[in-house]
Amino acid sequence: MSRLLFNYKLSTADGGENILYHLSDWPQDNCRSASEQTSFRQGNSPDFNPSGGHNDLDCSRKSGSEYHESVLLDEVTHYLAPDNNKLFLDATLGGGGHSEELLRRGARVIGLDQDPAALSFAKARLSTYDDKFGAIQGNFRDFGDILSTIGISGLDGLLLDLGISSRQVDDAERGFSFTKPGPLDMRMDPDAEITAAELVNNCEEEELARVFYEYGEERASRRIASTIVNRRKEKLFECTTDLASLVESILPRRGKKHPATRVFQALRIAVNNELRVLEEALAEVPKWLRPGGRLVIISFHSLEDRIVKSYLKRCSRSVIDRPEWPEPKQNP
The missing domain is CATH 3.40.50.150 (Vaccinia Virus protein VP39)
Structure with a gap:
């Protein structure tokens, strides 16, 4: 409202x-x-x-x-x-x-x-x-x-x-959307240094959990962070839908809201220091x-x-x- x-x-x-x-x-x-x-x-x-x-x-x-x-x-x-x-x-x-x-x-x-x-x-x-x-x-x-x-x-x-x-959400190349495949970017200023992929692939598990909890108010932050860290040992995250699918595998969809909504919000806020x-x-x-x-x-x-x-x-x-x-x- x-x-x-x-x-x-x-x-x-x-x-x-x-x-x-x-x-x-x-x-x-x-x-x-x-x-x-x-x-x-x-x-x-x-x-x-x-x-x-x-x-x-x-x-x-x-x-x-x-x-x-x-x-x-x-x-x-x-x-x-x-x-x-x-x-x-x-x-x-x-x-x-x-x-x-x-x-x-x-x-x-x-x-x-x-x-x-x-x-x-x-x-x-x-x-x-x-x-x-x-x-x-x-x-x-x-x-x-x-x-x-x-x-x-x-x-x-x-x-x-x-x-x-x-x-910005509509443009898959910007990496803000969890429903469209695109690079895991999320920079509002394309010349900024840090992307969402760099955060997801390099942050310690504790730091990822903090980002998801503080910036996304995600209650399952620790579980999501732990799964991300284990998964990236096999393959780094590069695509938006890869991350969205992982979160959805942890938090089944309830209603219209996508399970990855809070995680994507948290990463966007962190990337842009909003x-x-x-x-x-x-x-x-x-x-x-x-x-x-x-x-x-x-x-x-x-x-x-x-x-x-x-x-x-x-x-x-x-x-x-x-x-x-x-x-x-x-x-x-």
């Missing part, structure tokens, strides 16, 4: 305030289901009634030549509140769907993505907005340094759409949002949720304030 988890205010150094929104969209088997509907736990946040329901991704498997519709498009646009000449950073540009809507409403957008394929696609898609849009390749953990390099001093809004895109990247990026946010600026974060699993919630609680206060009534005075 998609929902607004938190709505917070962050006090700035000059006495102003930023508004932080944390949205969550829970995928079904690594793909957001078109049958899932949007629901909100609004609290005291602005009124919002999405027209036409939830903008989910199309889960039908296509050729990979097109990006699916951006998730939570209406919600993101509403909470970022774009306006003429406001400056936004889409720190996870992807196919450019969110940026396109911000640009359409008159905002200026800087798009950031570590995936060169996504960057190329988004540049072509948004070429008609050249005067208000710029795209840069890079990891969003480095957004502060990148903005400084190009002479930006502050932002009116920042978007973090966490996790993996459907196009949780540390998120923590480092969040630490930079207060330095860059102008007074009245807005941060919108879309998370897709509980590990991301915990980091975001912890960050918001540390640096902000809830929008829903308890009124402080004056102390009753006794009658004279």
Whole structure:
């Protein structure tokens, strides 16, 4: 289900305030289901009634030549509140769907993505907005340094759409899918050094078990790690479906969810250092949002949720304030 988890205010150094929104969209088997509907736990946040329901991704498997519709498009646009000449950073540009809507409403957008394929696609898609849009390749953990390099001093809004895109899953050569044979890669940045195959084939059994348990919340982590270590003595893991089949032999399928889902999530997070990247990026946010600026974060699993919630609680206060009534005075 998609929902607004938190709505917070962050006090700035000059006495102003930023508004932080944390949205969550829970995928079904690594793909957001078109049958899932949007629901909100609004609290005291602005009124919002999405027209036409939830903008989910199309889960039908296509050729990979097109990006699916951006998730939570209406919600993101509403909470970022774009306006003429406001400056936004889409720190996870992807196919450019969110940026396109911000640009359409008159905002200026800087798009950031570590995936060169996504960057190329988004540049072509948004070429008609050249005067208000710029795209840069890079990891969003480095957004502060990148903005400084190009002479930006502050932002009116920042978007973090966490996790993996459907196009990356669709492309078997990227190695994210456990249903399509491909190299066991999982790097979001193709130039990064470590692949999932290197982790699976070289990590000690204890370390593999830790990765599966901490990053995938997989209860059978030790059993899976032990089986992997024994199997790789005979043959190293190179293909996604080889690893998926091994996990399925240990954990029989129950329902629609593939038994390898958590293992693949854990490896992807480890390969891309996703949780540390998120923590480092969040630490930079207060330095860059102008007074009245807005941060919108879309998370897709509980590990991301915990980091975001912890960050918001540390640096902000809830929008829903308890009124402080004056102390009753006794009658004279």
